[in-house]
Amino acid sequence: MRDTLLGVVVAAAGLLTIPAATAAHHGAATFDTGREITLKGVVTEWIWSNPHCFLKFDAKDETGTVRQWAAEVQNPVTMTIRGWARTSFKAGDEITITLQPVKSGAPVGRIRSVVLPSGQTLYGEPPAAPK
Amino acid sequence: MPPGGPAPRRDLTGIWDGGLAGIGGSAGEAEREKARAPFTALGEELARRNRPGNGPRMVPVSEINDPLSTMGDPSGFPRLVTFELRLLQIEHTPRQVLMLHMFEKRWRVIWTDGRQLPKDPDPRWYGYSVGRWEDDYTFVVQTVGMDDRTWVDNSGNPHSTALRVEERYHRVNQNTIELTVMIDDPQVYTKPWMARNRLPLRLMPPDTDIMEMIPSASEAQAYRQVISSQAK
Numbered sequence: 406m407r408d409t410l411l412g413v414v415v416a417a418a419g420l421l422t423i424p425a426a427t428a429a430h431h432g433a434a435t436f437d438t439g440r441e442i443t444l445k446g447v448v449t450e451w452i453w454s455n456p457h458c459f460l461k462f463d464a465k466d467e468t469g470t471v472r473q474w475a476a477e478v479q480n481p482v483t484m485t486i487r488g489w490a491r492t493s494f495k496a497g498d499e500i501t502i503t504l505q506p507v508k509s510g511a512p513v514g515r516i517r518s519v520v521l522p523s524g525q526t527l528y529g530e531p532p533a534a535p536k
Numbered sequence: 537m538p539p540g541g542p543a544p545r546r547d548l549t550g551i552w553d554g555g556l557a558g559i560g561g562s563a564g565e566a567e568r569e570k571a572r573a574p575f576t577a578l579g580e581e582l583a584r585r586n587r588p589g590n591g592p593r594m595v596p597v598s599e600i601n602d603p604l605s606t607m608g609d610p611s612g613f614p615r616l617v618t619f620e621l622r623l624l625q626i627e628h629t630p631r632q633v634l635m636l637h638m639f640e641k642r643w644r645v646i647w648t649d650g651r652q653l654p655k656d657p658d659p660r661w662y663g664y665s666v667g668r669w670e671d672d673y674t675f676v677v678q679t680v681g682m683d684d685r686t687w688v689d690n691s692g693n694p695h696s697t698a699l700r701v702e703e704r705y706h707r708v709n710q711n712t713i714e715l716t717v718m719i720d721d722p723q724v725y726t727k728p729w730m731a732r733n734r735l736p737l738r739l740m741p742p743d744t745d746i747m748e749m750i751p752s753a754s755e756a757q758a759y760r761q762v763i764s765s766q767a768k
Contacts, residue, residue, distance in 0.1 A: 431589025431605070432562045435596040435767050452762070454755035456605045459763055475762045482622070482638075482749045507767045508596075 431456075436505045436515050443503045446474065451494035455480050460494060460516065462502065476504045476514040478529045489527055498522050540710030540739065545672045548626040548633065548705055551744045552713060552737035558621035565590040565691045568618065571730050572693060579724035582694035591691025598768040602692070603685060606760060608753030611640060612686025613662040613679060614701045617717055618731050619690040623746045633667055633675070638746045646677050657681030659697050670704075677703040688719060689731065696723040706734075713737040 446464035457477040466472050478484055481491070494500070499522055504514035516529040557564060569591055575583055587601045588594060603609035611619065616637060623638040633646040646667040657664050663682040670676045679701045688695050699721040706714045717732035719725065 431597050431600060432591075432594045434589075434594050435598070452758060454758060455749065455751040456756070457759060457763065459759070461762065475766060477759075477763055480749065482747050485747070509768055511766050511768065513763060513767045 435507050437508045438505055441503055441505055441517055442514075443501060444474070445499070445501050448494045448496055448498040448500060449473070450496060453481050453491040458484055458489070460502070460519070462500065472512045474512040474514070476502065476516045478516045487528065487531060493521070493527060539712065543673050543707040543709050546669050547628070548675055548707060548713060549628055551623060551625045551740040551742065551746065553623055553740050554621045554715070554735055554737050557735055558737070560590075560619040560621070560690055562590050564619075565689065568689055568731055569691060571733070573725040573727045573729035576722075576724055576726055578696070579694065582724060583692065586687060586692030586694055588687070588690060588692030591689075593692055596767065597764050600764070602687070604687075604751060606756055606764075608751055608756040609685065610642070610661040613644070613682055614717060614719065614731065615687055615689055616640070616642060616644075616662070617703065617715070618688060620749075621735075622749065623740065623744070624737065625746065639749050641748055641750055653678060653680050659683040661686060663701070673707045675705040677705070679703070694724055695719070695721045698723045711739040
């Protein structure tokens with residue numbers, strides 16, 4: 406039954422063949438798209454909402470100071486297709502997150518991937534198809 | 537035999553999906569901008585006021601003033617078919633064609649009872665629409681009376697209340713409709729232009745569960761507070 410339901414949901418979003426490029430309510434002007442950073446952090450809140458879901462977490466910078474980060478992915482419909490859920494994170498989860506930071510240097514970014522406490526990896530964008 | 541069989545006569549019933557091209561985003565907006573007619577002087581002025589998240593006038597997230605994504609205003613028409621055109625269920629009644637959109641969980645009424653469009657309508661977010669069958673496989677919708685607070689698309693292209701939109705739903709075969717959208721607003725654009733050029737809509741299984749995708753004002757506010765305002 407679960408497989409059947411998942412199949413219907415996937416079909417419902419009509420994104421079975423979605424390429425790596427993504428639709429969004431905004432483009433990439435804010436983000437340093439040529440740069441990715443990886444942080445170890447602790448989840449403080451997971452917001453499942455439009456126009457973007459976003460993850461709030463604490464992570465230490467290179468001086469050991471804890472910074473409060475916020476990083477976005479796409480909307481709930483699109484992220485459901487990619488295997489994310491409203492229950493993907495809970496406060497206190499220890500994660501390893503890779504993101505594109507904003508150009509300004511603020512602790513804000515766009516998620517590329519997150520490794521969950523279970524070891525599962527969630528991807529912000531679908532992994533590129535093998536060539 | 538065409539995919540799924542030949543097109544049924546005068547029938548758009550079903551659940552339809554425009555795929556990634558229907559949703560839009562940066563690639564879709566770039567393509568539309570190539571087709572956009574030049575602005576009039578008024579159009580230039582109106583376009584300068586809009587600070588969109590996509591297209592040639594794209595600004596950083598913190599500077600976007602998109603009424604849809606920053607305030608939770610309705611996307612309005614024609615933006616509902618130029619951006620985030622996700623699943624669309626079409627139903628016929630004796631007097632109307634109903635278009636039920638996944639995005640915003642919004643519906644449009646297309647009158648098919650022979651009525652004329654209003655001459656001087658009070659603006660509405662989604663305008664006033666009438667439709668007719670041009671031939672057995674092409675349903676043509678005319679819409680007027682759109683509220684000029686809305687944008688034509690995600691590039692922040694503006695419009696006036698004089699905007700007139702024509703949609704053509706051409707049933708190619710059982711499984712496919714091609715959607716073409718023309719924008720005609722002589723106050724803002726120097727000539728009519730094509731905002732959608734035969735976008736293919738695929739027929740989905742009849743038991744498809746249409747998900748909910750509603751850009752609420754409170755969620756827009758939370759996004760502004762946590763992401764947009766800090767991203768400067």
